[in-house]
Amino acid sequence: MPLKLNAADAGFEAAFRELLASKREDSLDVNETVAAILKDVRTRGDAALVDYTERFDRLTLTAETLRVSADEIMAAEAKCVSEDLAALSVAADRIRDYHRRQVPEDLDYTDADGVRLGHRWTPVSAAGLYVPGGLASYPSSVLMNAIPAAVAGSERVVMVVPTPDGVINPLVLAAAKLAGVTEIYRIGGAQAVAALAYGTETIAPVDKIVGPGNAYVAAAKKQVFGRVGIDMIAGPSEILVIADAGNEPRWIAADLLSQAEHDTAAQSILITDDADFAVAVERAVEVHLQSLERTGIASESWRDHGAIILVPDMKVAARLSDRVAPEHLELAVEDPDALAAQVRHAGAIFLGRHTPEAIGDYIAGPNHVLPTARSARFSSGLSVLDFLKRSSLISCNPDSLGAIGPAAVTLAQSEGLGAHALSIALRLEKSEMT
Amino acid sequence: MPLKLNAADAGFEAAFRELLASKREDSLDVNETVAAILKDVRTRGDAALVDYTERFDRLTLTAETLRVSADEIMAAEAKCVSEDLAALSVAADRIRDYHRRQVPEDLDYTDADGVRLGHRWTPVSAAGLYVPGGLASYPSSVLMNAIPAAVAGSERVVMVVPTPDGVINPLVLAAAKLAGVTEIYRIGGAQAVAALAYGTETIAPVDKIVGPGNAYVAAAKKQVFGRVGIDMIAGPSEILVIADAGNEPRWIAADLLSQAEHDTAAQSILITDDADFAVAVERAVEVHLQSLERTGIASESWRDHGAIILVPDMKVAARLSDRVAPEHLELAVEDPDALAAQVRHAGAIFLGRHTPEAIGDYIAGPNHVLPTARSARFSSGLSVLDFLKRSSLISCNPDSLGAIGPAAVTLAQSEGLGAHALSIALRLEKSEMT
Structure with missing residues (x-):
């Protein structure tokens, strides 16, 4: 049986914190x-x-x-x-x-002081x-x-x-x-x-x-x-589904199981504002489990790490989701864009009732290598940027160095870095001469 | 005395490899x-x-x-x-x-199959x-x-x-x-x-x-x-200056010392195509060292880690620079853009004779937190991107899921992930019905 929580209960905050803190993997010291x-x-x-x-x-x-x-x-x-x-x-x-x-x-511009600045990706x-x-x-x-x-x-x-x-x-x-x-x-x-x-x-x-x-x-x-x-060190996979009563329970149940079947350490969480829908999804999970190829893995993951959270409204759902910062977030609601606007931390967001997470695993286009274990708070999925790096570009001429150089000399001197100051000051002397 | 190498010498490749491999810091195990x-x-x-x-x-x-x-x-x-x-x-x-x-x-578009895709930075x-x-x-x-x-x-x-x-x-x-x-x-x-x-x-x-x-x-x-x-773990600072004989030797000498004065483990390398210029810069370094505040640190860095490399032409200079992948690269030559086009790995590039590296430390605008220890081969300086993360966005409707879903079902089945296939197949049935 998955964990069941109700955001309106007195003990909810403590139980939710425990869910957030739960470790799903033993790290082997090798x-x-x-x-x-x-x-x-x-x-x-x-x-x-x-x-x-x-x-x-x-x-x-x-x-x-x-x-x-x-x-x-x-x-x-x-x-x-x-x-x-x-x-x-x-x-x-x-x-x-x-x-x-x-x-x-790439970026390449000349600013008001005549300094040419930019960056170049390679x-x-x-x-x-x-x-x-x-x-x-x-x-x-x-x-x-x-x-x-x-x-x-x-x-x-x-x-x-x-x-x-x-x-x-x-x-x-x-x-x-x-x-x-x-x-x-x-x-x-x-x-x-x-x-x-x-x-x-x-x-x-x-x-x-x-x-x-x-x-x-x-x-x-x-x-x-x-x-x-x-790249990042990936942990076990996770999904958080925010779903209202307007969904087919069997669909949402399959979505939850599509993470659970990856790994016994995977985690599937459903947040809904409808208690009857929650019950219907839970039942549909049990039905699906009877015929899945990987039912052993999926059952264990759902039992040990699954959770169903009942919330008074979807604003609360968005707030809880941000605290989880899930790898995959499904917004199976009537107006997914409005809900997405309230969410900030998620590796990938699947909008609407017809966008099961698995479509993103294979074919949609975005990367399926995504931040796990709450790291969507500070990191992103794999992308082209991971194979590019940026060189910044700076170019002064005598005039623009004359414009911005003196402030740099002042700062270098205040930091006690004489050769820094000297390298600029020598060029300023010269430009004063010309 | 800094290391002196000539790219035309028989032993150059071995000596240059040694320079690349040299460790400038003992890592304390704490x-x-x-x-x-x-x-x-x-x-x-x-x-x-x-x-x-x-x-x-x-x-x-x-x-x-x-x-x-x-x-x-x-x-x-x-x-x-x-x-x-x-x-x-x-x-x-x-x-x-x-x-x-x-x-x-941000990115938000609908592709030919009707799938809405994008990403959002937060x-x-x-x-x-x-x-x-x-x-x-x-x-x-x-x-x-x-x-x-x-x-x-x-x-x-x-x-x-x-x-x-x-x-x-x-x-x-x-x-x-x-x-x-x-x-x-x-x-x-x-x-x-x-x-x-x-x-x-x-x-x-x-x-x-x-x-x-x-x-x-x-x-x-x-x-x-x-x-x-x-962020990255920063090592001691480095500069590589590619300079031709058209430069004021005292300027280039000050640039080399502006890194050397940071730290005894810092490294300053000059690459030039003119032997007389190399000698003039080396002499100018000695003169500057007599009056610098931090002459002790700068002398030790220049003596232990400094290098002057003579090359037959600037193409060779660019190739060697890419093997160093320096944190800071100064191109003090007549046509710095043409030389920059031959260079690929550098944290920041300072173009021309009037752009001392120190201007970038303080005032130019680009970040002075840059990749050290050859990591410019795969990483970039600190930027706004380090404080943003990207959520990918995927949205299907019944039609677009109908268009791309079957291929995803095929792939999920080939990978033996039945719940993945099921979560898509259930929705496809439904869209066939409507």
Whole structure:
């Protein structure tokens, strides 16, 4: 049974705080193991990769077979069901179209003092993409992680994916090709992160590493951070659905379960202003659970982390939602735009009764890599911006330096930084002379 | 004596690689000490802050005096030299003007399938700003860290600054007021980071923490990352100057020293295509060093980490610069735009002979918090974007869900996620019925 709360109850605030503070995952401390693997790959390169892959993936490789060949990718594509390939291609096109609209503009202007200022965006040269193997190897995640890098203009989009016992989902390779991945290596774990960060004889190092992974991968990403950029460390998935009585309970129940089925640590929360609707949704969840493929996972997540919250009105719903700062927020109400205007912290907002969250996981266009664990308060989903960086531009001529230089000299002197002041003052003398 | 290299020499590549790999700072391992302080502040709140401030800053506070009062800020302002205040005010205005141009636009469009898509930017509600105390307490850094948060629209801009023995630079308080800081607490170290991340009885927690600090502050920021957002961990400052023989050697020498005087671990590199000019700059550095206030620090930095690199032409200079990916890049050449077009990785680019780097530290407008230690390959200077986050928006109606839903169902099924497929399929049935 999910947690049931009523915002009108006396004990609500305490119970809601407990829900917010609840930890859904034990963080495994694998830092020392990971540090040793990183060091080993850094020292021994390809040989270390071959050893770890033998040990963890039961797969014998050589430096020559680390990389997945173009022939293998073609063969994988040929093995895919054509309907799946067609759907993947539609998804890739839509994701690419959306992400192209994220490309920011450069700035270049001359201000009233004659100082030319601006900024210029340039792509990260080499992006590394970690793709989990086995069950969690999702072609949709390949698209979502690789397309923003390709759209940004990264020359190298390097994917690593473990292939336990040599097995890989052929759709993952097909997705990589569609998404513009330029190199694929069949390695995983901390050793793959090390190879991307430090490089080996066969694998040139990258500048940024993104993509989800297990505790070892997450720890490795944290440890190489600074040498390379990384994306956020993703936690278990979450959905918060704000729904009124005008919804089909079975639809909302399916939406809640679409998060719950990801992971026993996933969280699904329903907020509604109608007690009967809440009961109807809860019943519909039970009915769906009887026929779902992943009913074990979904049941456990819904029982342990699910919640149904009854509120007196939707203003309260919006306020509570902002305190959760959910990864996914569905606004299944009559006027979703009005409600969206009251909400501030959410990774992605799904507007209206006909926008199930799952449409955003696959095909809508926006990225499905989104901030979890309340981090939507301060961070955003993966985007083209994650593969771009900005250089600021400043240009003075003698006149404009004459206009703004004296104030800079004053400030440098007040901070006791004489060479700073000198570097400006010398040029001001000169411009006074001319 | 700085390192001297000639790109035409046989041993150049090896020597340049060594320069790139050289570590300029020993990283102190203070993780355990910091973890204990974080835990203590989290448990005991204000009382812990009072204890640590007594111990580390020799200052006796109470919960009531943790916060710097409006009267104290006014009194500090009254103590400042009016010329300094005026310069600070010019700087604040220029920085604000530049950063306002960084505010990104929202996106809202309906695509060919009738799907409404977009994104919306919203500010981080509460920004925390760490300002070092004592010698490294720079009013210019207060402006550079606080103004982007204020421009982004953060309601709370909370500054923490240690005041050893109760002493604080009055210009720091004046800068805070100018920059739009809303609360100031006289605490520092890991305990201040803990207070910002977890909150205490007196200090409400923030969502993001930025600003430079010592090893304890850096370790504390890393440890609270995830609960709150953080900015990059800044390393020692760097400048790379590409200069031809058309420059005044004394100017370029002062530019190199303006980084060197920051810190013995700072790095200044000159790349030039003229051997005589290189000699002239080196001599001018020696002359300047005889009269600089901070000559000890600057001499040590220049001797231990400085470098002069002679190149056959400026194309080689641009290539080498990209391998350094410097925090600050000066292009003191005849046609700086043409050279800038060949460069890709730099935190800030200073164009032409009349744009000393120091003008960007204080008054030009762009942020002086910039990526160090080669991280300009994948990250950018501090900006308004660091205090904004993006929610993606998706809205389908029955028709547009009908158009794109089937492909999503196919993909969900291929990934074995039945509830994902169900949440879309249920709605498709319905739209087929209507």
